[in-house]
Amino acid sequence: MLGSLIDERRDRDYHCTIYRRGEPPDIERWLADRGIVTEARLLPPHGPDPFIEITVDEEVVGIIGIEAIEGLTEPPIIRPGEDNKWSAGYRALFELLDKTVISGMNRRELLAVSREIEDRAFRTGSGTLRASFQTFSTFESQTAVYRTLAAETGLDIQVYGVEDWTPPAISGITYHADDAKRLEPYWALAYDGGPDRTQACGLVAEELSDGYTGFWTSDAAVVEEIATRLDEAK
Amino acid sequence: MTGTERPPNNRDQQPEEASPPRFAEDQFYRALAAQRRRRVLYYVLEEGDSTVAELATVPAGWEATTDGTMKGPEDRRELRLELVHKHLPCLADAGLITYDVAAGAVQCGSFHEQVAAIIRQSIRADQPADS
Numbered sequence: 583m584l585g586s587l588i589d590e591r592r593d594r595d596y597h598c599t600i601y602r603r604g605e606p607p608d609i610e611r612w613l614a615d616r617g618i619v620t621e622a623r624l625l626p627p628h629g630p631d632p633f634i635e636i637t638v639d640e641e642v643v644g645i646i647g648i649e650a651i652e653g654l655t656e657p658p659i660i661r662p663g664e665d666n667k668w669s670a671g672y673r674a675l676f677e678l679l680d681k682t683v684i685s686g687m688n689r690r691e692l693l694a695v696s697r698e699i700e701d702r703a704f705r706t707g708s709g710t711l712r713a714s715f716q717t718f719s720t721f722e723s724q725t726a727v728y729r730t731l732a733a734e735t736g737l738d739i740q741v742y743g744v745e746d747w748t749p750p751a752i753s754g755i756t757y758h759a760d761d762a763k764r765l766e767p768y769w770a771l772a773y774d775g776g777p778d779r780t781q782a783c784g785l786v787a788e789e790l791s792d793g794y795t796g797f798w799t800s801d802a803a804v805v806e807e808i809a810t811r812l813d814e815a816k
Numbered sequence: 817m818t819g820t821e822r823p824p825n826n827r828d829q830q831p832e833e834a835s836p837p838r839f840a841e842d843q844f845y846r847a848l849a850a851q852r853r854r855r856v857l858y859y860v861l862e863e864g865d866s867t868v869a870e871l872a873t874v875p876a877g878w879e880a881t882t883d884g885t886m887k888g889p890e891d892r893r894e895l896r897l898e899l900v901h902k903h904l905p906c907l908a909d910a911g912l913i914t915y916d917v918a919a920g921a922v923q924c925g926s927f928h929e930q931v932a933a934i935i936r937q938s939i940r941a942d943q944p945a946d947s
Contacts, residue, residue, distance in 0.1 A: 601877055623870075626862030628939045629855075633877035642892045645873060647881035674886045 584768045602632040607648045617685040644678045686793040707735045709776025714742035764815045772809040784808045836928035847910035853903045868920040872896035
């Protein structure tokens with residue numbers, strides 16, 4: 583099930599080093615609050631501006647300036663296709679934390695990541711986008727966004743959830759009621775990239791007592807696994 | 817750790833007013849002729865002993881923050897190769913660092929405070945607004 587996708591990634595050796603010279607930047611605290619261990623290293627007086635290095639299993643994943651990703655700890659929620667000055671930095675963060683299990687996320691953060699995925703789907707314009715917001719009543723708040731996605735693209739949209747509300751019929755959207763409630767704990771999205779597998783991206787998170795725990799990814803094979811499990815659960 | 821305590825080196829035990837003999841060496845200026853090398857040297861001068869891994873990261877971070885981009889695994893790998901094959905041997909030959917290849921460890925060399933001042937100034941000259 584979806585939960586095992588999260589479990590099998592918990593033990594990756596994930597390491598963040600923040601190079602700085604004064605007070606810890608917001609991102610340091612943000613990462614620590616989400617269960618990601620960070621180490622700080624001092625920078626000399628005339629040296630570079632603060633930056634972060636992320637390694638996974640001792641391989642460097644990326645190095646980016648703190649300024650480029652600052653402000654992203656309180657991400658703006660954009661509409662798909664909308665121009666967003668934080669886009670480049672947010673995409674960098676998306677890439678840096680690919681397949682990293684993050685705990686204690688709140689709904690706003692899930693929404694921000696979901697938007698990133700929906701935005702890619704919107705810009706690509708075709709392929710299959712699967713989304714499970716746990717319940718259809720949660721989907722209700724997303725209806726406007728999904729109306730836009732369905733109307734303005736050739737996307738094949740599949741929405742899953744416990745049927746505690748009747749969603750409106752929208753051309754391009756197929757609903758799957760989760761009668762067995764197997765998907766209820768999970769917020770998950772999977773976009774297959776359409777004609778371009780490099781645009782594939784997905785998210786899976788489980789609602790726990792301290793918030794959501796899960797990961798996002800641009801790895802097409804993993805996105806396929808998320809999609810398959812959503813399909814199987816319906 | 818600052819630049820004031822260094823293991824003694826006979827060649828540099830000159831009175832303050834005299835210029836270090838190093839200043840007459842082409843090798844010294846060649847060592848400072850590349851921005852990445854100056855940055856690596858400055859970092860080791862100010863922060864002390866370091867490793868090849870860290871010295872591959874610091875210039876990458878420097879460039880990432882200057883041009884506002886993210887450096888990926890390929891950038892870092894390229895920088896590390898350049899460090900090991902070019903920058904570290906060049907700095908070691910000029911006596912500005914000691915480089916233990918097997919251990920991947922780098923230490924600041926011993927040199928006159930005037931040399932340290934030049935290194936710091938070369939970095940300050942690079943920064944648009946001095947802090």
